[in-house]
Amino acid sequence: MRKRIVKPEITILIILLLMLASIPCCLNEPKPKNDQEVIDNTYGEWDSTTTIEQRQTEVEEINIKALAWADTLDVDPIQLSKEMGIKGKKKFVELLDIYLCLYQTTDDPLKKEEYKQKVEELVMVTKDKRYHDLNNIDDTQFRQNSTSYLRAWYIINEFGINTSYYVEEIERVLPRINSHLPGRGINQKLAFVFYYHKLGYPIDYTMEDLFNSSVIRSQMEILNLSELDVYFITHEIFFLNDDNKINILTSDDFEYLTKTLVYQVNKTIAEENVDLLAELIMIMTYLNFKEMDEYYDALNFIKGRQNKNGSFGYYEDARRYYHEIGSKIDVDIYLYLHTTEVTLRALNEAVFN
Numbered sequence: 001m002r003k004r005i006v007k008p009e010i011t012i013l014i015i016l017l018l019m020l021a022s023i024p025c026c027l028n029e030p031k032p033k034n035d036q037e038v039i040d041n042t043y044g045e046w047d048s049t050t051t052i053e054q055r056q057t058e059v060e061e062i063n064i065k066a067l068a069w070a071d072t073l074d075v076d077p078i079q080l081s082k083e084m085g086i087k088g089k090k091k092f093v094e095l096l097d098i099y100l101c102l103y104q105t106t107d108d109p110l111k112k113e114e115y116k117q118k119v120e121e122l123v124m125v126t127k128d129k130r131y132h133d134l135n136n137i138d139d140t141q142f143r144q145n146s147t148s149y150l151r152a153w154y155i156i157n158e159f160g161i162n163t164s165y166y167v168e169e170i171e172r173v174l175p176r177i178n179s180h181l182p183g184r185g186i187n188q189k190l191a192f193v194f195y196y197h198k199l200g201y202p203i204d205y206t207m208e209d210l211f212n213s214s215v216i217r218s219q220m221e222i223l224n225l226s227e228l229d230v231y232f233i234t235h236e237i238f239f240l241n242d243d244n245k246i247n248i249l250t251s252d253d254f255e256y257l258t259k260t261l262v263y264q265v266n267k268t269i270a271e272e273n274v275d276l277l278a279e280l281i282m283i284m285t286y287l288n289f290k291e292m293d294e295y296y297d298a299l300n301f302i303k304g305r306q307n308k309n310g311s312f313g314y315y316e317d318a319r320r321y322y323h324e325i326g327s328k329i330d331v332d333i334y335l336y337l338h339t340t341e342v343t344l345r346a347l348n349e350a351v352f353n
Contacts, residue, residue, distance in 0.1 A: 037308050045300045055351045062306055063102060066344055069310030070098055073333055075122075078130050081141075084329050089148040091333050094341045096122060096155045101345040103159065105352035116159050123156050132169040135176060146177055147188060150195040157198070170199070181205075186213050187232050190239040197243060207245045211236065216253055222260050227276065230264055233257075234279040241286040249287075257287065265294040274305050274313050275339040281346040285353070299350055302343050313339035 046055060075095045077088035096119060103115040125131055134142055134149055153170060157163045181192060181204075189210050196203040211217055215225075215232045225233075237257075240246050249257075261284060268277045281298045289295055306312055315335040322329045 038305055046296060046303075048296075052351070058303065059347050059351045062303065062347060063344065065306060065310035066098070066312075066340055067102075067310070070095060070337075070340065073330075073337065075333055075337070076125060078125065078128065080333065081145075084327075084334070086329060086334055087144050087148065089145045089152060091337060092122075092125075093148045093151045093155065094337045096152060098341050098344055100155045100158055101341075101348055105348040116161070119156070119159050120161060123152075123161065126152065126156070126166060132172075134173040139180075142176065143180065143184075146173075146180065147191050147195075149173075150192070150199075154195060154198055167199070174201070185232075186210055186215075187235040187239070190236060194239045194243045207240060207243055208248050211240070211245075211248060216249075216256060219252070219256050222263050225260070225264070227273075230260075230276060231279065233260065234276075234283050237283040237286055241283075246286065254287070257283075258289070258292075261289065262292070262294055265298050269297060269301050272314075274302055274343060278302055278312075278339070278342040278346040281350060282342070285346070285349050290350075299347070303347060305343075311336045311340045312343040 073095065075091050077092035080086055080088035080091055082088075099115045099119050099122075103112055103119075106112060106115075134146060137145070150170070153163055153166045156166065177192070181189065184192070189205055190207060193203055193205050193207055193210065214236045215229050216236055220229060237246075240248065261280060265277065265280055268280060277298050281295070281302065284290070284292065284295050284298070302312070307314075311332070313336050315331050318335055319331040322331060
């Protein structure tokens with residue numbers, strides 16, 4: 001058999017073609033955004049000598065930058081579910097909750113009106129029949145969206161906006177929600193109890209009974225808590241606080257929470273997990289743990305992690321990943337929005353409440 005001889009000029013041509021073929025991919029690859037760099041913190045750290053006026057001034061500036069970023073997002077719950085395959089109502093609620101937090105923590109009537117007007121614009125999408133689709137989606141999607149569906153109603157109602165049309169839609173889907181309740185987790189059931197109380201609907205659960213099966217009441221070994229377990233702990237406190245049931249916590253619960261929070265705050269700061277740390281700060285505020293050293297440590301860490309574009313968190317690796325697999329997911333909405341929401345709530349509740 002004769003050997004096939006490859007001429008040098010042909011080999012060079014092949015190499016050049018291969019190099020040229022790779023150029024568009026490289027040119028299209030998303031580069032780390034400069035606005036994802038953390039803002040230089042010119043205020044320094046807070047301690048017991050920092051005045052409330054200084055803290056409020058700094059948080060006001062943080063709010064302004066964050067709102068400017070949030071206003072660039074197109075958080076249409078219908079389109080997000082349809083085009084990106086993500087929990088559209090959950091993302092919608094995260095944006096609404098930013099405005100609710102600022103509305104609840106300011107005494108300035110002009111700002112309150114500004115936030116209410118923005119929410120009135122955002123919730124126009126809830127007048128679209130396609131938004132009220134819980135009776136028409138599969139069980140997986142239903143489980144993913146039903147809690148957020150009720151929270152969206154709650155937020156709109158908290159602004160004093162007419163929600164009669166929304167309540168009519170809730171009542172149409174109520175039988176399906178009720179049939180799903182037995183299979184929900186504890187923190188989800190706690191959420192439904194709270195929303196049902198707000199709506200004035202009867203429910204076969206109480207906060208007290210549900211809390212007996214909580215992560216907190218079970219006294220899980222602190223060193224063995226997964227990140228998900230810690231999120232469960234934060235949400236268990238969220239809904240006790242919202243429903244004015246913090247008083248059901250026992251001295252044993254408080255002792256367990258104190259030890260858990262000391263460990264988890266230090267661990268979460270070391271891991272630079274802004275999202276979880278913000279939620280830990282929130283429950284420390286609700287539990288009145290403001291004198292703990294870890295409370296200041298956590299606040300100082302998150303307030304110094306705002307990005308130049310106003311958001312919080314760092315998810316550029318995820319942005320590159322979704323680009324590489326050809327996903328349409330908008331990482332600003334999918335990941336940055338939640339972290340920005342909980343961080344703003346943590347800071348504003350700590351300083352203005």
